Amino acid sequence: MNSNHLSKIQVTTHALIGKIRKYFAISTFYRVFFSPTHISLVVLSRVLYCVLKVQEHSGNAAHVRAIRRLKHLMLRETAHWFGAALDDDRIVGGYECPKNSxxxxxxxxxxxxxxxxxxxxxxxxxxxxxxxxxxxxxxxxxxxxxxxxxxxxxxxxxxxxxxxxxxxxxxxxxxxxxxxxxxxxxxxxxxxxVALPSKCASAGSRCLVSGWGNIRPNKLQCLDIPVLSDDTCFNSYPFQITDNMICAGFLEGGKDSCQGDSGGPLVCDGELQGVVSWGKGCALKNKPGVYTKVCNYxxxxxxxxxxx
The missing domain is CATH 2.40.10.10 (Trypsin-like serine proteases)
Structure with a gap:
């Protein structure tokens, strides 16, 4: 890889980071919605990261060091801007799941x-x-x-x-x-x-939600959360909750599933009770995650x- 090639990669990297910064100055409100711009930037950033990773193994020592600096810059900048604007797109307040658990x-x-x-x-x-x-x-x-x-x-x-x-x-x-x-x-x-539910989960049931998010981290994340009562769910989202939805999480906030976890499992006592569906932001106070109530289906x- 020659110096001109390296320079072009560097310019492309910084241009994309600038575009990401500009776009994510606008925050996303509901976790369920994505714009084409959001999706294209997610894909572009990951594609460029993969290009940088490949190039890292194909140049001389000086070029490898430069590529690694660009790769780390890409990760640092995109992680900061995706996370700040979206209240993070992954499970908030969780932990890395034990491998293959x-x-x-x-x-x-x-x-x-x-x-x-x-x-x-x-x-x-x-x-x-x-x-x-x-x-x-x-x-x-x-x-x-x-x-x-x-x-x-x-x-x-x-x-x-x-x-x-x-x-x-x-x-x-x-x-x-x-x-x-x-x-x-x-x-x-x-x-x-996973097993389908034999009955609906009761309020207070301890459950596991898991997912990767859209952007990061690479490793599967887990979070233990309780099912909330119907009244608590309705009061959190007045006139928005139907009989086909359940809420799970913590009213104090700080722990929740998020955008990139949509469609993922909420499992209680070994049975699938919820599908990650929607919510206002992620891990906000008095705004728990809303899940499709699987026992109804x-x-x-x-x-x-x-x-x-």
Missing amino acids: VPYQVSLFAGYNYCGGILLSDEWVLSAAHCKSKSDVEVRLGEHDIWEPENTEQHIMSAEFIHHPDYNPRTQDSDIMLIRLSRTATLNSFVRP VSWIKTTMASG
């Missing part, structure tokens, strides 16, 4: 992790309806570090998206969909379905899977 966790991948999902069988994945794509996406199973090969992964293309017929994109009611895989997954200790899920 959430074998039902799925990543919906389109150049980056744009939504989560939940493995229900060797052929079916559950997610949020607002995560539906107009084109096929890569469904990633058995992942822990989303950007590093670990010999546990299975990457399978989607074959069909089936959102619930009552899904309302304005209110996010019935925000749930099934994804049929293009081929069956191999079930093992790294890739294993067990019949639809089973019927759809059986007829598929």
